[in-house]
Amino acid sequence: MPAISRPTSKDVAQEAGVSQSTVSLVLGGKWTGRVSPATARSVRDAAERLGYRPNQAARNLRLGTTRTVLLMVPTLTAPFFGPVYTGAARVAARHGFGVVVSTWPDDAEGPAESPFGSDEAIDGVLASSIAADALGRFRETPAVMLDSGPGGGVPTVDFGVADGMRAIAGHLGALGHRRFGHVAAGVDQWTFRARAEALAGTVAALPGGVLSRDTCAIDVTSAKDAALRLLTAPGPPTVLVCDDDLIAAGAYKAARALGLDVPGDLSITGFDDVLLATALEPELTTVRLPAEELGAQGMTALLDLLAGERPEPRVLPGELVVRESTAPPGEGGDKGRRV
Amino acid sequence: MPAISRPTSKDVAQEAGVSQSTVSLVLGGKWTGRVSPATARSVRDAAERLGYRPNQAARNLRLGTTRTVLLMVPTLTAPFFGPVYTGAARVAARHGFGVVVSTWPDDAEGPAESPFGSDEAIDGVLASSIAADALGRFRETPAVMLDSGPGGGVPTVDFGVADGMRAIAGHLGALGHRRFGHVAAGVDQWTFRARAEALAGTVAALPGGVLSRDTCAIDVTSAKDAALRLLTAPGPPTVLVCDDDLIAAGAYKAARALGLDVPGDLSITGFDDVLLATALEPELTTVRLPAEELGAQGMTALLDLLAGERPEPRVLPGELVVRESTAPPGEGGDKGRRV
DNA sequence: AGATCCCCGTCATACGTATTACCGAATGCG
């Protein structure tokens, strides 16, 4: 009732004066040597005339495959996931696959009736940035985990976030910083645990290095508050290492509120290198994560998996991008003090 | 071959010692008065034991509906579309529908074989921010256009961008601004045409109002260049009205490059009120567009359409959000500024 | 000319589900 009934291959057959099988053969491209060119043409014409489109549901049922994969992400509001999709879709299209996106149904809003999303009409799943234990649902569906750490038997593609964080800490250490503040994302994801660990390790290995830490939600005001707490504690840090770029934006606000110049009085670093990083003033020193490449590599792995191979874990290195928000600590900044 | 064959309703029937019909009845919930509670329970147990999940393809084929709608957006990298999805998914879930997302296949990368995406297994389409003439593809699929202007017979939900822009211009006029610069997005979409028109109209109605305009792509550096051109022309504007928040970020950079204080020497406004608006310093005066509400209203309209009704066009008003980037124009004769 | 082969197509079927029509047995009623 909802949709007007569309022409079927049977209608096309009648229009062209052939059998339904012939229509299917011709339109399926398997007709070489089975159907005369003339008949094939007339079938195509008839299909065109009627505006025939194969019914995907029937096709899927018959073939047992949908040539569609699902990309699941925690949220679409984070600027990080757009490129992941783009990369995945690019690779998928090259193999005749489509990609659909869905978010985790943890909104407490969706009726829990459906296992995830509402689709099972899917050949495989690309699961991004999830907790490893949430993977139980994919026991029956070929899956690749993205940005989620070790996957307990499930193929994975990850960023080299530990190396990225070490690069940041190394850069800051080389500038002369010793008192580090870590504005950490209060989110239980592998990537943030790895970042915290790597930072702690590197600072501990630095002679005289001390590290304070505070936690916040991933939004500007929450990050600003956490940064303020760190900066107003006794023996305040000379640099705020932020778990991502958005948090860094909050740190900027804290610095401004305290009348601190960035990077003259306080260095700030981010992570991810999203659009925001270059929109800020001064532009943010951060680590670029190849998000689009993550999607592409993940899709490649998933297609391999569907083909019966066993893709091995991949790690995509991040790249330290030094911009304007880091400088040697204290009055050593070459820029004059503002305010 | 790709997926291991999963249990069917027939398997469940055998396990429970009943017929396939009974399984379907029980699991479909239509069994009241047709099947004894004891049998129903044994069927459910068997299904649970086997881990049975209905085959969606078969279900879709049988029912002729997928209870899934497609949300098409120009790009997922823009921060604007996440909330649209969220709103749409929320309403859809409440009605037992799922939402999948796809971008327009204009990447010149995907094989043109598939009409759009690769799916036809869809009950309806929510098409966001498209050119009206690109809608031809949806002749056969129930569709609602979002943020795309008048839809030529297709139901629409739009933002009141014209009113929003008039609010901005009115606010600036009230502050005393007369020389306006418009940093316009060089994108052929209804929303930007409407913004430009509304601004031009309002400035023209302002005694002594003059408007200059330059065009840019929607990225920071391109916007900065356009803003620089406007600001270095003779008789430069005292305010830059930007077509969206990201462009405004570029304008900030231009102001900084020229040594202009915002808002002391130059006022700047954005549009959309994305995350970026509050991350900038000073925080951006802009117009908030209820993106999540757009998705929700659009989905409501689409569900009405699927139910056979004819939803009427809706317009969602934007809201002027005055923050810190606007102020009365500089101390008047302040033109001889160093470059 | 008769047998053979190949070219062009068609028939029939299966994929897994939802639903309608049907049916035997048990029960209620007069």
Place this chain on the structure above:
DNA sequence: CGCATTCGGTAATACGTATGACGGGGATCT
């Protein structure tokens, strides 16, 4: 006790496609 009614469940079918099994007729070969 005979008949109607309800209960509890099954058989059959259709959705639209893809494909393996099958076949008819014309041309070729001997």
